[in-house]
Amino acid sequence: xxxxxxxxxxxxxxxxxxxxxxxxYENTAFDYFPWYQQFPGKGPALLIAIRPDVSEKKExxxxxxxxxxxKQFSLHxxxxxxxxxxxxxxxxSIRTGANNLFFGTGTRLTVIP
Amino acid sequence: xxxxxxNPRYLITVTGKKLTVTCSQNMNHEYMSWYxxxxxxxxxxxxxxxxxxxxxxxxxxxxxxxxxxxxRNFPLIxxxxxxxxxxxxxxxxxxxxxxxEQYFGPGTRLTVT
Numbered sequence: 001x002x003x004x005x006x007x008x009x010x011x012x013x014x015x016x017x018x019x020x021x022x023x024x025y026e027n028t029a030f031d032y033f034p035w036y037q038q039f040p041g042k043g044p045a046l047l048i049a050i051r052p053d054v055s056e057k058k059e060x061x062x063x064x065x066x067x068x069x070x071k072q073f074s075l076h077x078x079x080x081x082x083x084x085x086x087x088x089x090x091x092x093s094i095r096t097g098a099n100n101l102f103f104g105t106g107t108r109l110t111v112i113p
Numbered sequence: 114x115x116x117x118x119x120n121p122r123y124l125i126t127v128t129g130k131k132l133t134v135t136c137s138q139n140m141n142h143e144y145m146s147w148y149x150x151x152x153x154x155x156x157x158x159x160x161x162x163x164x165x166x167x168x169x170x171x172x173x174x175x176x177x178x179x180x181x182x183x184x185r186n187f188p189l190i191x192x193x194x195x196x197x198x199x200x201x202x203x204x205x206x207x208x209x210x211x212x213x214e215q216y217f218g219p220g221t222r223l224t225v226t
Binding site: 006009046091101104105106 | 203
């Protein structure tokens with residue numbers, strides 16, 4: 001059972017465009033929602049994270065939007081660049097307990113020059 | 114340099130031949146974890162460790178073993194590998210209180226024939 005549902009599976013965007021990746025969850029015990037970025041041949045790396053008491057968090061061209069009532073959150077990449085081409089994973093974390101970081105299935109983003 | 118290292122990076126083996134994938138971190142992290150990454154399934158947790166001598170099962174523990182005798186090391190053991198364990202494996206670590214921020218190793222691609 002997938003705790004975090006992610007879409008789309010793949011995404012192709014023109015350079016300069018906006019990339020949007022969506023995720024949804026059911027477990028209201030989740031208390032942190034990180035996004036990880038993975039380049040080919042590398043391990044995932046934390047990109048940006050948000051707490052559920054915040055509706056939006058922005059770091060440079062990357063923005064997380066969070067809708068607590070809908071149990072959905074999304075990653076927006078503004079002015080997408082070819083260097084952003086990677087696989088993006090959303091995740092949800094529970095601070096208490098041990099097995100506490102649940103990943104979505106990933107979105108492969110390709111930014112075309 | 115703060116990092117998580119894994120060895121080997123690539124491994125081809127035959128069914129039933131015991132193998133160990135090593136993982137080491139130099140960040141004094143309490144929490145360590147193993148994931149497998151499969152297309153369309155994202156990252157799934159195999160085992161995790163809260164600290165030395167404390168380990169527990171993740172979502173997909175069948176066919177794997179772990180040990181945590183030292184804080185920095187967390188080896189993954191496949192005592193009798195099978196073809197369905199062909200996958201990309203990642204070790205990760207974090208501070209116990211910030212487990213949404215995990216640091217991943219470079220990955221080990223395992224093929225079992």
